[in-house]
Amino acid sequence: MTTLLDPTSERTTGERPISARPADLADGTVGLLDISKPRGDVFISRLDELLTEMGVAVRHYRKPTFSKPAPLDLRCQIAAECGAVIEALAD
């Protein structure tokens, strides 16, 4: 394991932070990323219905395979098209 010395004034945590959250989801599209495991599609389509009822725009994405990280292109596409993303469903 590599250990580095913190170069900052140490007013924030050493772990890198998750990105800032929007106040609500109304303004941006929510991406639904299906990791391609069995039954996940049913779970995701129900999330789609619930979000749509709230007036939130939804886009669907699907990983080629659940066993590997999503290709960089797919991640960049999601980042370009969505304001938030839900990945489901791992078991």
Place this chain on the structure above:
Amino acid sequence: MHDIVGLEDLGVPGVFVASDRFAQAADAQGEALGMHPIRVLTDHPIQQRTDEEMRALAEAAFPEILAALTAGQPS
């Protein structure tokens, strides 16, 4: 996990939904990746559930998913 971390790195707030059996693995991966993205856990098992049960799981998890993606919620 890798996907959500990668998307967080690109500035997209994300949440990762998994069955509760996955919790420990997610923690370990968080250590490895140097980031702990927000995750929402559902009851295990998944794969033999009926459609009705799957929809119920989604409904049960939904409030937590919304909270994870919006501001003012504990991360």
Place this chain on the structure above:
Amino acid sequence: MSLPIADGLLVVVKDDCETCHLVVPVLAELAGREDGVAVVSQDRADFPEGFDAIHDRQLDISWHLGTETTPTVYRIDDGEAVDEQAGWYRAGWERVTGMTGLGAGLPEQRPGCGSDTMLPDNYQRLLRRHSPYPMSSRRVDLGTAEDPVEAAYARGWTDGLPVVPPTEERVARMLEGTDLPPGHVLCTLPPDLAECTVEKVAINAVMAGCRPEYLPVVLAAVEAAAGRGFNIHGVSATTYFSGPVLIVNGPVRRRIGMNSGVNVLGQGNRANLTIGRALNLVVRNVGGARPGGVDQATFGSPSKLSFCFPEDEEGSPWESLAVQRGFGPEESTVTLFAAHGPIEVVDQKSRTPESLARTLALQLRMVAHPKLAGMSEAVVVVSPEHARLFREAGWTKPRLGEEIHSLLTLPVSEMVAGAGGTAEGMPPWLADQRQELTKFSPEGLWFVHAGGGAGGFSAIISGWVGGRAGSEMTTVAIDH
């Protein structure tokens, strides 16, 4: 730690070294002395056979002795090595041992082998193990799958370029560049008003790519930046272009190999590039001034990344900037100027200092705006070709300054808002008070000498608002 013997002879050897095998008969001769000899073996307890060698498994003895070569024979007096000879060199061994006729049948000399303490992994481990200064910064344990360079980006520590990952070993080496302890608080850095220790500067200097011998320059630059006059908070927060420009004077320039010649303001010299970068990383990481946060610059400029150069004092017709600012020619200093640029000055035709001064004045009028005066300051980097003209005519720096101030004393009517068809300019009420305005304040125009030998050019480094309302040029001695 203490050595295995307080007085007498000690020889450091290793099995994996031909010269060490060569000197075994000599060790036997030394062992015959009344006080004997302590044999310390780096790699094997049973080498050399029959000597009951002390196995320096952790290399602590070799480290303590500073052994660079095996074999090395030491004379120990009162627990300290007082004389030594590395490799096999008969006369040297005889000097250290006080014996004659050593190693009959051996060649006069034979080079030794590298000590195991000098293997990179060992060196780093030992440096860390024996560092006299414990470091107190938070340890950030990376994930097992994290790349250290990527990890530094992900945590927001970089300026956009890759950084050298600041491991404890690297920081320990960096700290060897100063006699100040790591916990020494150098200053309080705005905007976060965070305490800035020598250790934090060293960490950022590692990331910037500095060598340990550059650290004293970086430390002085950080002190200068934190000074009230320089106003790093304002420099960071302004929408204006400026960042810290560092001008280095004195013997330190040569000692650390800075470039004051060809491409002086460009790429290619590690010291020039990394010292300026280290200061900016400290401002970012310790001070907390980050673009989009406190830093709201409209454009910014490369001086926010790195803009650092030494004056060519040896080739200059004039006293150095440091001397002008009250330091001695043998003192090393760093001068901080909140600035950006450079603006080019082309004059390949002037043959008199008067003509060249007019060129400089024309271009200097552009700083900020041709119709603004008394606001920005400027440093003119005069090239060797241009300097030669002033040297031949015997023009001193003050003489050149007077000429330019005189050429840039302009009619108020040309300078006020609205004149020349543009609304930008000095306040119109000035026209009621005076006839003329001088572009630069007496303390607002400086000349330094640097650059390659060919080219009829000079460079204007234009500054932010000078003086108390903005940033005061600040010079600090480099003495740690």
